[in-house]
Amino acid sequence: MPTLLVIGTGLMGASFAMAARRANIFDVVLGCDRDARAAAAALEMGAVDEVVSDLGSGVARADAVLVAVPTGAIADLIRAVAAAQSVPRPIFDLGGVKAPILAALAANGGVPPQFVPCHPMAGSEAQGAAAASDDLFRGRTVIVTPHDGVDPAAAATVRAWWRRCGAEIVSTDAARHDAAVGLTSHLPHVVAFELMAQVGDDDALFPFAGPGFRDFTRIAGSDPALWRHVLLDNRAEVIAALDGLLERLERIRRLLADGDAVALEAALQAGRDARRRYLERDGG
């Protein structure tokens, strides 16, 4: 009876549990969450079969452990899970920042070989198991960032699970991952939160917002507590990406002030061309 323990039964953890169940990867899914209501919601959704309140007893029964908690809490939990395992079994996470987790583990006892760092390019601004879906990872990319000492068998097993959940795997190192998502994910979140707040300084502006605004600011509905951790954990990369954007926006400001129509249109065209290349890669 292959058994999965999901620690953190929010949207992401519950969605993996449901996707894995649909793919018949595990017979039993145990759920553990320090918030008893979150665990109960996952049980009610059918995402987990049983709620365990004691981490150790859950780990003892599990053939694999998914650590699906906010980035700041991941390293400590991985260390605790690895210590509780009598034999090493795959441990994987969904953290949006990878190098700080590996650094925290390396600095305190080493990175467990059975830990396979993962980050699915999937999610939702919604929260909680009630919003979970067994389809969340279908057609999405999952970034896997193996560390030097990773157990190849554990890494291969975890990759295979993701594929059976419908995801495509991209492997890279943690530093490269963090720089990339600093630009593609963390920076857009910062801008969406800030632009939404700027418009929200005068709610009478809301009728002037169309569907473009609505999509642009969707991610401003994300969890501020979770995102504060992500942004601070990856702050060097977020600042680098932000500096790049600030420089670009300052340039646009000059082109507008100068009325430089040719350079302005060329800048917009570069964005549109990139968008077309991105959509071609991403399946239109």
Add this chain to the structure above:
Amino acid sequence: MPTLLVIGTGLMGASFAMAARRANIFDVVLGCDRDARAAAAALEMGAVDEVVSDLGSGVARADAVLVAVPTGAIADLIRAVAAAQSVPRPIFDLGGVKAPILAALAANGGVPPQFVPCHPMAGSEAQGAAAASDDLFRGRTVIVTPHDGVDPAAAATVRAWWRRCGAEIVSTDAARHDAAVGLTSHLPHVVAFELMAQVGDDDALFPFAGPGFRDFTRIAGSDPALWRHVLLDNRAEVIAALDGLLERLERIRRLLADGDAVALEAALQAGRDARRRYLERDGG
């Protein structure tokens, strides 16, 4: 046989023609476009019944004229249409910037009383009549910016047409409109184009982009030539909105550099709170 002439048979003009037909507002829709392929596409879509190549003969047959062309070309066309009308009939537009159009008309012969400036908070990054939809304005807001000399009957008629197409009307003055959309629409377009171009400096980053990025950058698929005009026509307001965002992003940069978790989370929370208020207003 109430007849509408649509000048500019792209996505927006064709969509209004289709929505108006579905609402039984006009019996005949004439289309006119300086790009013969665009006019032919609208005819093929069934958006227009007949293509007219001569503006004067089209205007002579029309009970109302929709000027659905890029902002830079709107004022000249309104002047030409008004001059060609033997009796005043409603003329309305869909321009994303309003004060410069009214200023251009005022400076050269005056604003025709039958001109009712409109801007629907609807659209798509797609282009051309082939992407048009009779549903584009349903549930959307249309901003109407009546000028001092507007014919009240013309304004009432045009508002009623929009309502019959499923839209909700908000009336305001042109300056207020331009300031509002500078922030809610033009600024997000600038940021989306620029962030997309920044990521596009290295296409190998595309696999690191998830659904949040995809939605955030959707409007970077918009037409650069059209948007260059909008941004320059409204540049004072776009610059003011951009300065507000730059100041906010510089502040976030400081909070990240300082590791000020409390202030950072409060900033994100302000964005999320605004997003919630916006969605409540916008129907969830």
